Amino acid sequence: MKKYILLASAALFFHHAQAQSQDSVTFKDYQNAESFLGYNTAKLISGGVVRPNWLAGDHFWFENKTANGTQFLIVDPAKKSNKPAFDHQKLAVALSKMTGKTYKADQLPIQFVSIADDEKSMHFNLDKNDYNYTFKTNKLVVDNEPPTVESINRRSRGSVESPNGKLSAFIKDFNLWVKNLETGKETQLTTDGVEDYGYATDNAGWTHSDAAILRWSPDSKKIATFKQDQRNVNEMYLVTTNVGAPKLQKWKYPFVGDKYIPMIERVIIDIDNPKVIKLDVPADPHRASLSDDISSSGTFDDVDWTADASQLAFLSTSRDHKIEKFRIADAATGKVREVFEEVVATQYESGQGAINWRYLANSNEIIWYSERDDWGHLYLYDSQTGKLKNQITKGDFVVTKLVKVDEKNRLLYFLADGKDAKNPYFTHFFSIGFDGKSLKDLTEDAGNHQISFTPSEKYLIDTYSQPNVPQVTILKDINGKLITELAKTDISQLTAMGWKAPSPVKLMTADGKTAIYGLVFTPTQMIAGKKYPVIDYIYPGPQGGSVGSWSFSASRGDHQALAELGFIVVVIEGTSNPNRSKSFHDMSYGNMSINTLPDQVTAIQQLAKTYPMDLDRVGIWGHSGGGFATAAAMFNYPDFFKVGISESGNHDNRNYEDDWGERYDGLIENSDYAAHANQLYAKNLKGKLLLAHGLLDDNVPPQNTLLVVEALEKANKDYDLIVFPNSRHGYGAFGPYMMRRRWDYFVENLMGKKHPKEFPLKGAKQD
Numbered sequence: 117m118k119k120y121i122l123l124a125s126a127a128l129f130f131h132h133a134q135a136q137s138q139d140s141v142t143f144k145d146y147q148n149a150e151s152f153l154g155y156n157t158a159k160l161i162s163g164g165v166v167r168p169n170w171l172a173g174d175h176f177w178f179e180n181k182t183a184n185g186t187q188f189l190i191v192d193p194a195k196k197s198n199k200p201a202f203d204h205q206k207l208a209v210a211l212s213k214m215t216g217k218t219y220k221a222d223q224l225p226i227q228f229v230s231i232a233d234d235e236k237s238m239h240f241n242l243d244k245n246d247y248n249y250t251f252k253t254n255k256l257v258v259d260n261e262p263p264t265v266e267s268i269n270r271r272s273r274g275s276v277e278s279p280n281g282k283l284s285a286f287i288k289d290f291n292l293w294v295k296n297l298e299t300g301k302e303t304q305l306t307t308d309g310v311e312d313y314g315y316a317t318d319n320a321g322w323t324h325s326d327a328a329i330l331r332w333s334p335d336s337k338k339i340a341t342f343k344q345d346q347r348n349v350n351e352m353y354l355v356t357t358n359v360g361a362p363k364l365q366k367w368k369y370p371f372v373g374d375k376y377i378p379m380i381e382r383v384i385i386d387i388d389n390p391k392v393i394k395l396d397v398p399a400d401p402h403r404a405s406l407s408d409d410i411s412s413s414g415t416f417d418d419v420d421w422t423a424d425a426s427q428l429a430f431l432s433t434s435r436d437h438k439i440e441k442f443r444i445a446d447a448a449t450g451k452v453r454e455v456f457e458e459v460v461a462t463q464y465e466s467g468q469g470a471i472n473w474r475y476l477a478n479s480n481e482i483i484w485y486s487e488r489d490d491w492g493h494l495y496l497y498d499s500q501t502g503k504l505k506n507q508i509t510k511g512d513f514v515v516t517k518l519v520k521v522d523e524k525n526r527l528l529y530f531l532a533d534g535k536d537a538k539n540p541y542f543t544h545f546f547s548i549g550f551d552g553k554s555l556k557d558l559t560e561d562a563g564n565h566q567i568s569f570t571p572s573e574k575y576l577i578d579t580y581s582q583p584n585v586p587q588v589t590i591l592k593d594i595n596g597k598l599i600t601e602l603a604k605t606d607i608s609q610l611t612a613m614g615w616k617a618p619s620p621v622k623l624m625t626a627d628g629k630t631a632i633y634g635l636v637f638t639p640t641q642m643i644a645g646k647k648y649p650v651i652d653y654i655y656p657g658p659q660g661g662s663v664g665s666w667s668f669s670a671s672r673g674d675h676q677a678l679a680e681l682g683f684i685v686v687v688i689e690g691t692s693n694p695n696r697s698k699s700f701h702d703m704s705y706g707n708m709s710i711n712t713l714p715d716q717v718t719a720i721q722q723l724a725k726t727y728p729m730d731l732d733r734v735g736i737w738g739h740s741g742g743g744f745a746t747a748a749a750m751f752n753y754p755d756f757f758k759v760g761i762s763e764s765g766n767h768d769n770r771n772y773e774d775d776w777g778e779r780y781d782g783l784i785e786n787s788d789y790a791a792h793a794n795q796l797y798a799k800n801l802k803g804k805l806l807l808a809h810g811l812l813d814d815n816v817p818p819q820n821t822l823l824v825v826e827a828l829e830k831a832n833k834d835y836d837l838i839v840f841p842n843s844r845h846g847y848g849a850f851g852p853y854m855m856r857r858r859w860d861y862f863v864e865n866l867m868g869k870k871h872p873k874e875f876p877l878k879g880a881k882q883d
Contacts, residue, residue, distance in 0.1 A: 141681055141863045143872040149680040149859070150877060154671035157610060161670050164587035164605025166577055172233045174570040177201050179229070183606045185222025190235060193575045193591060196599050201231060202238070202251040210249070210256040211242065274327035276415070278336035283387070285339060287328045290314030292341065294387060305390045309343065312368065316341040318411050320349060320368040320378045320402065321773040322815040331416040333425035337387050338447060340419050340428050342380035345399065349376050354812050357841035365812065370774040373784035377435065377774055378402035380410070384428060384447050393450040395428075397443065403433035405440060405466035405473075407659065408775035418466075422477040429475035429482075436786075437463040437779045442482065444475070444499065456502035458486060462705045463779050467492065468533075468694050470517035475499065478523060481550075483508075485515065487698035494518065494528065496550055508552045511535075514695055516543060520573060526550040529558075531567070533695045538562050538582075539620065539633060541666045541695055545578070547596075558596030561588075564666040575599065581668035583635055584617035610670055614640045617668075618675070618687075623722050625691055626714035630700065634688035634719065635663060635672075636727060637679040648684045649733035649866045650720060652757075654749070655742040656711035658704060658780045661693035662742075674855055681859060682867055684729055690715035708769065708781050709748050709792035711741075716749070717756055735866040737761035737858065740816060740845065743808075744794065747824060750805050751797035758803040759866040761858055764813060764845055767794035767820045795827035804865040806836040808854060810843030836861070852877045 150156065162183055168176035168191075177190045190201040204221040211219045219225075226240040226247075237250045239259065246259035275286035275295070284295045288302075290309035295302045309315045316328040330341035352369030355362045370377040379399040383392050404410045404417040411417060418431040425447060432441040442455045458464060465487075466472050472485035472494065482497040489507075492514035496505040509515055513534030520529040529547050535557065536542035545559045545567045559565040563580040570576070574594055581587040586605035592598055607615075618635040625632055639648070653675060655662045664672070671677075675685045690712025692704035704711040716736070724731050736757045738746045743765025750760040769777035770789045781787045790796070805828075809821040818839075828835045838857060840850050847854050856877040863871040 140870040141867070141872070143875065145681060146859070146872055146875045146877075149674075149677040151613065152615065152671060152676040152680055153674060153878075155878060157615065157670035160607070160609040160613060160615075161586070162606045162609075163603045164581075164589060164668075165579055166589040166602045168568070168570075168577060169229075169231065170571055171231065171235060174572050174575060175235065176570070177231050178602070180603050183608055185220070186224065187222070188229065188231075189602075190231070191591065191600070191602065193570060193593075193599055198591075198600050198602060201235070202249070203254070206254045207249060207256070210254060214256060214258075215243070274325060276328050276330055276332065278332050279334055280336040283336060285316075285328050285330055285332070287314065287316055287326060290317070292316050292328065292330070292339070292385065303390065305339070305385050305387070306343075306392055312347045312349075313343065313345050315343050315383075317344045318409070320344075320346050321370060321409075321775065323409055323411070324367045324814065327411070329411045329416050331419045331421065333421045333447075334423055335425050338421075338425050339385045339387065340382075340416060340421065340430075341385065342382050342416075344378050344380050344402065346370075346378040349378055350374055352814070352817060354814065354817070357811065365814070367814075369817075372770050372772065372774050372777040372781075372789060374774060382430070382445075384445070384450065393447070395445050395450045395452050397432070397445075397452045400432045401435040403435065403437065403775060404471075405431050405433055405437075405464060406469075406471050408773070408779055417471060420473075420475045422475065427475075427477060431466075431473070433464070435778060436783045437465075440464050440466075442473075442484075442502075455482070455499055456497065458484075458488075460487075462698075462702045462782075465492075467518070468514065468516040472515060472518040472530075474518065474521055476521070476523055481505070483518065483521065483528070485518075490698045491534075492516070492698070494530070506552055508550060509548060509555070510552065512697070513540075514697070516695065519545070519567070520569070531565075536562060539666065540631075541633060541663070541689065542582070543666075545576070556596065558592065558594075560596070566667065577602070579667075581605070583620055583663075583666060583668060586668045605668065607670070615670070615676075616640055618672070621723065623688070623719045626718040630691065632688060632690055632715055632719065633663075634686060635675075636723065637675045637685040637687075638727065639679050639682060639684075642728070645728075647728045647730040648682060649735065649862075650729050650731070651678055651683045651685045651862060651866070652716055652720060652734065652736040652749075653685060653687050653742070654712065654716060654736060654738040654745045655740070656690065656704075656708075656713075656738075656745045657693045657741060658701065658708070658711065659694065660741075661689045661695075662687045662712075663689050674858070678859065678862065681863060682869075683735075683862065684727055686720060686723060688712070688716055688719045690719070705780065706782055706787045707792055708744075708777075709752075709794070711745060713745065713749055713753065717753060731756075733758060733866050735759035735761075735862055737763070737862075738765075739763040741766065743767075743816075743821075747794045747805070747807075748797070750803060751794060751800045754800050754802040759805075759862060760803065761806045761808070761861055762821075762824075763808045763854065764810065764816050765794070765807075765820060765824075766816045767824050769793075771817060771820050771823065773815075793823070795823045798824055798827035798833060799831035801828065801831070801833045801835070804836070804861075806838065806857075806861050808838040808840070808847075808857075810840040810845060810847055812842050813845045815845040 162181040166178045180187045188201040191198045208219040208221045228241040231238040275284040291306040292315040318329045346368045349368045354365040381399045382395040420429045428445045441457045445452045466485045474483040480499045484495045494508040515532045517531040534540045542564045548555045563582045565580045579589040589602045618637045679685045692711045743762040746760045746762040749757045766772045809818045860871045
């Protein structure tokens with residue numbers, strides 16, 4: 117009898133253990149998921165990407181890492197050579213002899229390498245010692261000379277160096293100053309700047325810094341900048357969390373619909389004999405044609421000096437981004453001539469990631485960017501008459517970045533999306549004549565291309581890849597002719613650990629008319645016959661998209677890590693995102709609350725026909741604009757999305773920086789912002805919702821999430837909340853903590869399983 121009792125007990129124990137395994141995601145499962153995060157996968161890939169270090173005559177050297185070790189290579193484009201910079205074995209022997217340690221030729225741990233222009237020697241650091249090494253004689257000596265200290269050349273914080281490298285401009289006491297980098301002497305250029313009415317400032321809205329916003333003339337003798345008037349602009353307040361009295365953070369922050377926003381009064385400043393020349397034009401709104409900040413490129417956007425610094429071309433952008441005025445100023449007098457204007461129905465932009473207009477004074481022409489035919493293209497204008505000469509690029513593709521203008525040969529070189537048959541988001545590099553003839557793809561290989569020129573611009577380095585195809589880097593001439601392959605990514609170690617690439621997918625929009633694209637991440641070990649819960653990662657833009665870069669990446673956030681925990685993760689590039697047609701980008705204009713959500717739903721439904729998805733268990737998460745979209749999904753599609761994690765969402769754009777909303781939704785008098793606010797629909801919540809926000813978020817103020825919290829409480833709805841008391845928009849050091857809580861939340865509420873308690877994800881703050 118005891119025998120049967122023992123057998124029954126054992127059977128019960130094993131059944132319980134099996135049930136426990138089925139009901140839990142274990143500590144070991146979390147460890148496996150963590151192995152797919154970037155800090156673990158990065159060390160398992162090598163090669164592919166070339167970071168050139170320029171020498172004389174377009175020669176360059178680079179460090180090529182492979183699974184077998186590291187080589188230092190020198191490239192001579194003219195000779196089509198790509199060879200070792202020195203004898204690695206000889207250096208390894210010399211280092212071993214000098215230090216008493218053993219070094220291998222393919223594993224030289226040298227740092228801060230600098231190869232001489234004559235390619236005969238190099239300087240490097242090893243174990244905190246500096247060395248000089250002569251290649252031909254194999255002479256290795258310790259460099260006892262202390263490193264030069266540019267104490268006199270120390271830049272002021274937020275300063276901008278002149279083209280000749282001799283001066284640095286910076287803000288001090290609301291005025292503009294320059295520092296002579298050779299003597300250290302500082303000179304005040306302006307004297308009438310005061311608080312909230314100072315020169316070259318960019319300290320309102322989600323940007324508030326001490327950096328000087330200006331554009332030096334090519335001869336380093338003039339500065340184009342502005343005096344910013346924000347005296348009547350509203351203010352933002354954030355409060356620290358600490359023991360004792362909290363510290364108030366306060367700065368100017370204009371909101372959608374405010375009567376007063378920052379205005380810029382344009383000026384040109386002579387340097388040698390300081391003089392401020394006011395441009396004869398009314399103050400412009402603090403706006404730019406590229407984005408919602410006048411210094412998105414780190415400098416003063418939408419201005420272009422002539423080579424002789426006699427003229428300054430610039431754009432004036434209306435508050436709603438619908439009107440662009442092209443103007444040219446006389447740098448000596450400040451007199452302004454208006455050349456032409458473009459008016460659009462929604463919002464004008466001058467490119468995707470780069471400002472694409474140029475003023476060509478020598479030929480009295482302007483290269484102009486417009487989406488007037490529904491695609492982003494280049495046009496040629498007469499700068500004297502303001503009349504259109506001809507359209508340069510045409511077709512169902514979008515010019516993203518004008519890289520080079522060859523005025524002598526009347527050729528343009530530019531990046532564009534939409535010409536790769538495999539995926540319209542793959543960027544290629546093209547040339548075309550000013551007359552719109554002879555369009556040529558200089559990067560014909562399928563994939564997403566990133567290019568850089570050699571100093572002479574006779575050659576280009578082309579790195580291309582796909583989300584599931586690793587990088588290859590090649591050297592070409594300016595006509596696109598292959599010279600040599602430079603490097604190829606090695607992922608053998610990565611695949612050996614079980615990694616697999618996401619699957620690119622092509623789907624259809626909710627209306628069934630337009631193709632959309634995305635990536636699907638599935639567990640590396642899938643169980644036949646099992647249906648998996650789905651997690652939808654969303655970033656609706658409209659200035660960006662969910663996928664981000666379409667180049668190869670071993671890790672994309674924690675998408676594959678989540679898949680390893682037992683989910684299918686989807687990332688869908690929906691409508692209203694850039695790099696497609698103008699009409700595609702504008703689909704949510706005037707009502708951002710719908711942004712890509714119908715596409716997300718229909719895309720997942722389409723994918724479920726191919727992948728083993730459980731459509732009764734669909735979750736969604738996103739950060740910032742993705743946080744806004746996540747809450748909107750949970751409130752407006754409550755029967756489809758069952759679990760959501762909304763991080764730092766701009767849930768009511770009336771509570772966000774003015775220019776972002778007014779650019780993508782229009783002015784408040786023309787768009788019903790109130791109807792698009794998430795808190796109005798919080799009462800519709802059925803599933804599980806986790807909200808998160810940093811209480812010192814100076815991009816999306818935390819009141820955005822608190823409005824949703826208040827609405828949920830009024831509607832008697834349960835919700836979960838994580839706050840980061842002293843964190844900004846991205847949570848900083850607490851990012852890993854948020855990631856771990858995200859894993860826990862989906863495991864518990866979407867998968868319905870237990871998770872390990874307080875898994876110590878690398879980088880999470882520990883006591």
